[in-house]
Amino acid sequence: MLTGVWLRAAARAEQGLELTEFEDGLLAPFLDVLGEQDIFALGRVYREQVATAGSAATVPRSVSEWSLKDGYTVEEYARSAAEVGERAMAQPNVAVIDRAGLRHEQERRDSDEFLAAVGPRTAPPPPRPSPASSTSPTAATRTPVSISATTPTTPPSSPAAPGAPPPAPR
Numbered sequence: 618m619l620t621g622v623w624l625r626a627a628a629r630a631e632q633g634l635e636l637t638e639f640e641d642g643l644l645a646p647f648l649d650v651l652g653e654q655d656i657f658a659l660g661r662v663y664r665e666q667v668a669t670a671g672s673a674a675t676v677p678r679s680v681s682e683w684s685l686k687d688g689y690t691v692e693e694y695a696r697s698a699a700e701v702g703e704r705a706m707a708q709p710n711v712a713v714i715d716r717a718g719l720r721h722e723q724e725r726r727d728s729d730e731f732l733a734a735v736g737p738r739t740a741p742p743p744p745r746p747s748p749a750s751s752t753s754p755t756a757a758t759r760t761p762v763s764i765s766a767t768t769p770t771t772p773p774s775s776p777a778a779p780g781a782p783p784p785a786p787r
Contacts (some may be wrong), residue, residue, distance in 0.1 A: 618703055621676030622689055623647060627660030629685055637688035655730075677701050710734035 626640035627647070636644065648656055667681050679697035684690060705711060707732045 618677050618680060618694075618698060619643070621680040622694060623661040624659060624676065625680060625685065625689060627656045627681070628664040631657040631660035631661070631683065634685065635688070637690050639691045639694065640689055684695070708734070714766070 622640070623643040626644045629636055629640065630644060637739055644656065651659075663676075664685065667676075671681075677697065679700050683693070704778070706713070712727060712731050766784075
């Protein structure tokens with residue numbers, strides 16, 4: 618959704634319209650990296666796609682249906698995000714999971730609608746480690762390292778030839 622908002626801001630900038638503080642803040646980093654010409658080109662493509670298709674493929678209608686003549690503020694963004702969130706939560710392939718409840722249950726039960734929406738699994742999920750084995754495997758094998766700010770008194774040894782035994786400790 619945020620991509621749609623900055624593309625919309627690019628379209629407004631390309632038309633010479635005054636940007637809101639929110640739009641300006643979103644667009645500024647892209648202007649620094651891409652430059653005005655490329656930003657205007659992206660804005661033009663966005664504007665043309667919305668004009669011909671009624672919406673941009675990757676932009677929610679709550680953003681693309683907003684007139685380019687009107688600035689887009691953080692308040693409009695919050696309202697649009699809430700609408701998009703509600704629509705997303707209504708999709709059959711979305712499930713809300715209580716993480717605390719998962720710790721106490723042996724297995725999660727998905728609804729038939731959810732399972733139909735996500736489709737068949739091609740491979741079983743990887744096994745989850747038990748809480749007792751959740752320590753990092755590398756934590757036990759780490760060697761303490763001492764860093765000294767002093768200059769070594771002896772020069773570092775030259776690299777050993779391939780197949781040669783490691784140098785003896787000093």
